[in-house]
Amino acid sequence: MIAIDNDTEVKQELLEVSMGPHHPSTHGVFRMNVLLDGETVVKLKPVFGYLHRNHEKIAETNSYLASIPYTDRLDYICAMTNNWAYTLSVEKLAGIAVPPRAEYIRVIVSELTRLINHSCLAGFLLQDMGALGTPLMYAFREREKILDLFEALTGSRMMHNFMRFGGCRCDLPPGWVDGAKTIVAHFGPFLDEFEALLTGNEILRARTEGVGVLSGALAVSAGVTGPMLRASGVNYDIRKVDAYGAYGKFAFRVPLGQRGDVFDRYMVRILEMRESLKILEQALRELPDGPVIDPKAKLRNLRPKPGEAYGRIESPKGELGFYLISDGGPTPYRFRVRPPSLINVTILEDLCLGHSVADVVVILGSVDIVLGEVDR
């Protein structure tokens, strides 16, 4: 209520609060200018760009190969899927084929990345609700095991720089598949434990159900993708729609939400992890032999013919796309990242209006942003 000149009424004013940029609940350096009526949000404008280093401009001065390590640093939790989206786009631009074993390895590492992302997201979401540490550490414990696998494969725990045009940088080391199978076998029971602790929890339900409801129509119009879109009941998974890589060969389901609230977004991610486990089991069982990179694929001094290509994948956060224009030179003429985090945050204000400040934190947590990707 705006100040009313009436002696009988208590004067009230709207309060503008700057939430962030340095606050743990903003998942990085992200700021929200919030206009409050008491505790209730009446206006919210996100402000970002604090991590902007113009990744696209850097990539336009680098060779195609030299941009792969930079893509690791976009969404630094999901380096593998970033690699894949970029190499897929270059493969489309230059017409490079990928051998079957490489496609399977890509699927395996990407689904492991999805497990990392979704379990950490659930942990961070609980952290935002005040469950400090414990759920997050449970998620991090499982993440450690997968990071150990990635380290054995690529030499790096987070910045993998693993994929190349036409395949992957190296083959799986001896014993890796067995290690991965063990982790996959133990991840299901971990999820059961995690869910037993969280999903039925009264506080989690009270804080998430009916909060931040996103309708399916608005989600599609606003370009929301990934688990957020599916939590609003829209069946759109690029792994099914485009069937890129080897995804056409695996049987898995696409979990959908009903109400589109924070709880559905949490639940869709838990269910997606269970589907990822199914994909991983199939891929690890049926992993074919053969080369891991097309021997004719040119890595250094790649000069695609003039033209353009847009390639996209279902990254854990949504549709990650790369739009490349080649003028025939050694560097891309135009290099564009379509970041799911940035576009999913478009509707943040619509989700938060009418909710309290404390809910803003939970809603932002359920959107799942990484500022390395939002700001680029």
Added chain:
Amino acid sequence: METLEQLKARLETAIPNAKIEIVPNPSPVNQPSLLLDTESARAIAHFLRDDPQLRLDYCSNVTGVDWLKAGYLEAVYHLYSVALKHGPVILRMRTGNRADRVYLPSLTPVWRSCEFQEREVYDLYGIVFQGHPDLRRILMWDEFVDYPMRKDYVEPDDYEYDPTPHDDALEKARKHYPQAPAPLQTEAAQ
């Protein structure tokens, strides 16, 4: 889905004043695009979204391109259909030049997902989207004046003192200190 030629013909009958060109794409992926004129772009966008055969309800990617030699800026839109699961249909619009005729119609009223992306194109390329609800800088700070993604963008002289400059830093140091200060001279003498 119908071919781009059929789509073009259908668009031209539906929107009589529309001037549409097909921009070929010689790359192996074969994603040609439609070049729209700025007057009828919004009407075309509405048609593409609402047409029952197309239902391109999802605008995935919006970006700018700076064609320095040709002398114009370009906005590129990648459209998909969530309802019918096809795509992409690619739209392009071109500005008159790179200096004062940089106005294009905003497609944010048609697809909400353009909101932040058009702001980004404005921020980094300087294309002004008319009809955009909130056209401000998004990644750069508000006081910034230039458009950093343009091909002729010149980096500011942000040289920080380096006691032992080499390679790029040495070049920057020489530009920054036209009369080389004492430490640089001694190093050159050595």
